[in-house]
Amino acid sequence: MHVALGKYSVVPLIVAIPMLLLSCKKDGAAPDDTVQYTQTPVTISSGMPGYPAPTIPSDNPTTEEGVLLGRTLFYDPKLSADGTISCASCHQLSKGMADGLPVSIGIRGQRTNRSSMPLINLAWVNKFFWDGRVNSLEEQSLHPIDNPQEMGNSIGNVVSYLQGQPAYVTMFSRAFNTSRVNPNLVAKAIAQFERTLVSFNSKYDRFIRGQEALTTEEAKGLALFSQHPDPFAGANGVRGANCNDCHSVGLFQGKTTGFQGFMNNGTPAGAGLPQDLGLQLVTNQTADAGKMRIPTLRNIALTAPYMHAGQFGTLADVMDHYNSPSLFQKPNVDILITSAINRRFTTELGLTAAEKQAVIAFLNTLTDTSFVNNPAFKKP
């Protein structure tokens, strides 16, 4: 369901107020919740023409009050069993909302089997986690809480803790017009905060808006990034790094229809881990073995190490992976990789060292420092 928040703006106030009162009563407010608060809508937007619209569920519009509550929850370690781990332990703003580790470390020092994912532009994502096992942010928000390796708590415990904190109870009332905390509302508030983590102010974005120029090398990197190579075109062929076929320029991620944004890029197993089956764990189809979500490359310079278990330490390692002659021989590696060659009758991408460097220079233009410094995303 796509609901533009903007549509509320056309509801005349005179209609909006009674609607608000009526519908909020129905939404299960306790009888003693006599004070009715109004919420201030927040618009989630890329601000870029031609970018897809964000997905905001119709039953959880983003509001300032909901976002503040969600942000407070996000930074609260008391949501974990022993009070040591908050969402922000593994999703740190300075690290592009990831954690800088190959695989995340959860409660009591436990090593999880996957790398933390950067929480950026999530309103443009349709399937969450590396393997796409969750369909909405609301559903996702509660998973880490009762995951024994992550926060090791139970949602029941979390609800009773929150219910016992007057400050939280007030925030729930302000956001949802009820003083009765329930798991659903916890999930909604966290999801609202996560949707505000919008990042569209990198050097690349400013370049697109005509506000800043790319260097020659960065521009060359963008041209390579966007181009599917064709060694048979003309006399000299067209050279390309072929990244755009998967990390589509704009959001720099995969498609958001069904599981179309999941592919196998031949990433090896993580250190000390078995090969991760990825999407196959969700669909039970062997054709989906090793397919992972094509993550956004926005802020990629901040989120090393790379891939679902931090297999690569640097962007140079990532480029060497895509350029490796052995990549084409891996089972199940995607056809968009094996169909991209820069020299006729070869079985490798075949970028030169200078071309790899240019792509990296371009990837570095995707860093949005205003995002990592945004006070609205910090601990409240």
Place this chain on the structure above:
Amino acid sequence: MMSPRSIYSQGLSARFALTSILSLLLSSLVVLSGCKTKSDDQPTPTNKDYQVVIRLNAKANGAPVMMDRTWFLNPNQDSVLARSFSFFISNIKLTDTISGATWSEADSYHLVNFVSDSSYVNIKLKGVPQSGKFNKISYAIGVDQAANSSSAFLGKGDLVQGTGMDWNWTDGWKFLLLEGRFKDVSTNTRGDLVYHIGFNTNYRTVTRSLATLGDLVPTKGSRQTIITDVNLPQLFAGNPLVDVATNNNEMGNNTFTRQIADNYASKAFIQFVSLQQQTY
């Protein structure tokens, strides 16, 4: 070829020069928002909206095709598995040949994108008038030259980024994308199949009579669905037939991609099957 520098400094910034005030972070509207009532979720059909739907069933030799699941035989008797299949159907027009009345859809750019859990796609025609009946349809496969070469069309219809159909910055949109695998039975070759067809020369317009289906009469409170079959093997037709073992990786502007374009313009590619009427 232009150097990347000149492409980007002129092409790109000009493209987005129109981009006016941007809400970089979050702009708040100071408007009251209520909790939502359930009725908001069910769009009430109106006279104008979504009265006419075109259903496109992915088919091969009479059987439904599911992405990444169904192998089919092409005319050259090679087996093909489509992993992704999408194309633009655009500039849709309905005509009543008797009165001569014509309706053209505004911002008519529909992306037909087949996903793995379903073998059909519905596209909804926006704003078909209730006056009149129609017995002829015309449409294009691809994106017209104006929209294919200007950023002013970004955001119109399905011309949005991130669908995998934006090619690179300078060459416009992919009109048709077919990605998958093939098995060539005679030579026992297997391989990958990647067809990305675009370029203005491969834009094709098609006009078809609906007369055999019965008149299309958009009426208040009813939904008319034009049922069509999209025959994937037809993409490999021609003389000579497409041999996937020879042409498995095609994205240029050349005689091969023109053969594919002629194939998607042929009657056998999108077959009009029936007209269904459903009242609300």
